[in-house]
Amino acid sequence: MASIKDVAREAGVSVATVSRVCNDSGVVSDSTRKHVLDIAAKLGYSPHAAARSLITSRTSTLGVLLPDLYGEFFSEVIRGIDRTVQASGYHLLVSRSHGDDREIVAAFRAMRGRVDGLLVMSPDLDARNAVTSLRDHFPVVLLNCPAEQDQHDSIVIANYEGASEAMRHLVDRGHRRIAMITGLARNYDSDERLRAFRDITRQAGIAAPDAIEVGGDFTEASGFRAGQAILDASPRPTAVFAANDSMAIGALSALGAGGLRVPEDISVVGFDDIPMARYMNPPLTTVHVDISTLGVRATERLLEHVRDGNGVTRQRELVPAHLVVRSSSGNPAA
Amino acid sequence: MASIKDVAREAGVSVATVSRVCNDSGVVSDSTRKHVLDIAAKLGYSPHAAARSLITSRTSTLGVLLPDLYGEFFSEVIRGIDRTVQASGYHLLVSRSHGDDREIVAAFRAMRGRVDGLLVMSPDLDARNAVTSLRDHFPVVLLNCPAEQDQHDSIVIANYEGASEAMRHLVDRGHRRIAMITGLARNYDSDERLRAFRDITRQAGIAAPDAIEVGGDFTEASGFRAGQAILDASPRPTAVFAANDSMAIGALSALGAGGLRVPEDISVVGFDDIPMARYMNPPLTTVHVDISTLGVRATERLLEHVRDGNGVTRQRELVPAHLVVRSSSGNPAA
DNA sequence: ACGATTTCTGTAATCGATTACATGCCGCCT
DNA sequence: AGGCGGCATGTAATCGATTACAGAAATCGT
Structure with missing residues (x-):
């Protein structure tokens, strides 16, 4: 697998120049830029994500912690999340957890250095502590969680x-x-x-x-x-x-x-x-x-936190829920 | 966020010792081991995944490329994958791609340095080339793909x-x-x-x-x-x-x-x-x-590749499919 | 024509881990 | 007592990127 050094050597420039070309940062003359891009393409070079995130301390990845992955409800939520994440050039690390305190903490630890923020859906009433301690180290948005107003950033169904x-x-x-x-x-x-x-x-x-x-x-x-x-x-x-x-x-x-x-x-x-x-x-x-909206909004909120740091205010957001009358309900028989 | 250096300094040992304690590698005296563990717990230290994977060149993460995330079918597949991945101490990076060549290649590049192997489900008949070129650089297992025998490792529904x-x-x-x-x-x-x-x-x-x-x-x-x-x-x-x-x-x-x-x-x-x-x-x-089995088997195969390198032989595996007669079918009326 | 800018590129430190190798210390044998 | 072996620990190189700073080359002004 070609590294930045290989590209630099092959192109006869320094790694700094290659890096500048890849990130459109700093100034590089048009001729070297083109040359470097050619070599990079020839070698099939793509930057190593781990190396990059080590120095930049950003991973371009969001984590999702779900209580389950079963059925259409979660499938729709993930769909909304994925859509938003992908549109923003981020990646998605998915994990399931039964929802108790210990497991959530474990999942969080395992995700350190892998994600920039976490979307947590843990409707289990016992999992509050874990989530609270977690939030201090990490941008976190709660999905459908029993959180108090202002305490956490959360999206909840009405x-x-x-x-x-x-x-x-x-x-x-x-x-x-x-x-x-x-x-x-x-x-x-x-x-x-x-x-x-x-x-x-x-x-x-x-x-x-x-x-x-x-x-x-x-x-x-x-x-x-x-x-x-x-x-x-x-x-x-x-x-x-x-x-x-x-x-x-x-x-x-x-x-x-x-x-x-x-x-x-x-x-x-x-x-x-x-x-x-x-x-x-x-x-x-x-x-x-609007289930996928739940995922979309949560992801948007999390991205705000990840990008703007602590400048974002915490709030609870409600996703509306309205009755749709179809044919399975009618007047009582007797 | 505490790093290995912080733990080392606080514990009065070198980073090497901390590393050895965390990985149970090399010899460390019982007293220092205990001491280091105490300090690590006190500081809430957890190793930085990116740093570790940079030097070990393993990420403990598998990537999944799906054509869609819609409905119960995919939901069940992901469920099987997640179960297996989690039991093996790996993580799951999920991505959706429309399935055409360019997009698959792009997704692959983006995943470089993030995953140890890739599960690709791309039933689209046009996506073969991408997948083939991809396989040379990467452990890949195909899910429900139109692959020739022996060409790729694949799991297919009958x-x-x-x-x-x-x-x-x-x-x-x-x-x-x-x-x-x-x-x-x-x-x-x-x-x-x-x-x-x-x-x-x-x-x-x-x-x-x-x-x-x-x-x-x-x-x-x-x-x-x-x-x-x-x-x-x-x-x-x-x-x-x-x-x-x-x-x-x-x-x-x-x-x-x-x-x-x-x-x-x-x-x-x-x-x-x-x-x-x-x-x-x-x-x-x-x-x-058995939809989730599809995911389970694919993941197991991929993990074999990731762990045992090229020692694993390529093969096509069939997931059986059998009719279940319920009430929606009967004899023709006329 | 020569110093001052400007423009481009290179050198090297850095992120946080792992690990080969070096070193120090202790005890034991002769 | 001197030397040797083994255990515990430390030193430093390394992975692949980014980026501050330095330095070289080109351009400009007077």
């Missing part, structure tokens, strides 16, 4: 607002027995959506056993199981609000298999509006979130 | 076999008018699956207009459009084979919206068996591929 809208939709349609399929325990998004479920049911005067909560973990499989549980519930709910689309789809499947028609017998509402939601049978009523 | 099985299933059920929704043009996977479609229909004596091909691009939206086209076709097919599940799901939606029942009026078969396939309504008959 969970409560979106879920409230979904729940109000069901209540307005006349539903009085509603089940919620919750997400992972101790998960920020899940908790916020659940809070909305509880608030709206309470406001509507709906209480157990007419407002039931079934545990899930954001996967289709858990949604399917929850759907089966709901089939067996008595009194049976006339509507189901799932904490995300994957579970809503799983539930849809279980309810259909149990002989119920959606929305005639039971309504189903999801959250996220993953691309596939509109192609469900029936098309899924869900809370639309 | 496209033809799987698609043949799906098509035989439809023919055996008595279907005589079958439509195929193809994937992107000049895409290896799509072409292989199409080849199976053509071979099996020919063998069964089915010819146009009873065997029609509708263009798609692997997205749900394109599947939906294709489904609409199939609704209008006359004679209308009794079965649809989509080159992937996303399009099958899109088609399912369009056919349902057009008033057709699946599988009573028309059968639909997909490819990939993405996690969501079994939760469709009706559950999707599809060709199962």
Whole structure:
């Protein structure tokens, strides 16, 4: 692999000149510039990233720490991140972490010297300390994290607002027995959506056993199981609000298999509006979130920090979430 | 950020000793080892990756070049890759490239000095040259690429076999008018699956207009459009084979919206068996591929190359693909 | 024509690690 | 007591870039 020295020797100039040509820094005469570029092309030279980042102490790389890499939600987030990162000439180092304190710290240490900043998505409520200590050494932007205002820079989905809208939709349609399929325990998004479920049911005067909560973990499989549980519930709910689309789809499947028609017998509402939601049978009523925007905005914020240093103010940014009514929700049967 | 020098100074030893302690190399007395570790912990020292990889010329990072980051298929592939990479103490640098020669070369150059090896998924038939030249400088493993035996190291889905099985299933059920929704043009996977479609229909004596091909691009939206086209076709097919599940799901939606029942009026078969396939309504008959295994195996192969150098032989590995019959396929109505 | 600029290029320090080699110290043997 | 071997540690070169500073060559002004 050709190094800057090889190019310098071959071109009969010093390494400094080669460096200046490659970076358009300093002044170089047109003739040598051209000559050096020719030699560099001939040798297939490309600068060694590690060497460069050692001296410049910049890596042109951003790190992403995600709790999982499963399903369309994360896939869309990464997509947004990648798009922005690539447009800015940066690279993307991806890592998954279960989200507990120790693992986040370990991931951070491993990334030292590899990235200029970190995008952390850790909706786990227990991971705050790690993130806080991390931020002191590093530009960090939080994605969907339970962070206090001003404490960190963060981008968050309007969970409560979106879920409230979904729940109000069901209540307005006349539903009085509603089940919620919750997400992972101790998960920020899940908790916020659940809070909305509880608030709206309470406001509507709906209480157990007419407002039931079934545990899930954001996967289709858990949604399917929850759907089966709901089939067996008595009194049976006339509507189901799932904490995300994957579970809503799983539930849809279980309810259909149990002989119920959606929305005639039971309504189903999801959250996220993953691309596939509109192609469900029936098309899924869900809370639309511009998922890739979540990634885009977070990346833009992080890049600001990386480039402008501490001049950037910390703030919490909300990504709006609005209900999209499709065919999976209707009026209650009975 | 503390460097090795800081630790050395603080501990009253030389940088060599600190390095030896951190890497368990050479001999260090127990007392100094402990002392150095204490100081390192106190200072929160972690070695600088760029500096280390400069001298060792290893980065502990693998690069992944994907044509897209969209949907559950890629999400599953990345998941498998990440799992393997992480278990081996490596990192993952992800990049998307449209797949043409120039872009692949550019991505490769940008990754020099950042990764020890590259996983390339570029099913685009035009990208061969880039990949070939790349391989001379770099451990490379190809994912789903149209590579000749022995030429490259590659992992490929048994496209033809799987698609043949799906098509035989439809023919055996008595279907005589079958439509195929193809994937992107000049895409290896799509072409292989199409080849199976053509071979099996020919063998069964089915010819146009009873065997029609509708263009798609692997997205749900394109599947939906294709489904609409199939609704209008006359004679209308009794079965649809989509080159992937996303399009099958899109088609399912369009056919349902057009008033057709699946599988009573028309059968639909997909490819990939993405996690969501079994939760469709009706559950999707599809060709199962252990998608994350694709990523796992590719990563394992690449790691072998990275670690054992040229001692590893090049070969083409096939990931099996088998039909899973669910409810979206049945006997033809008429 | 000669010093002062200006313009271009080279020398060498630097980033933070690794590692071959040198060195110092201690104990043991004869 | 002198020398030798082995263990623990330090010195310094090295990886491949960037960049401050120095120096050489060319241009300019008077």
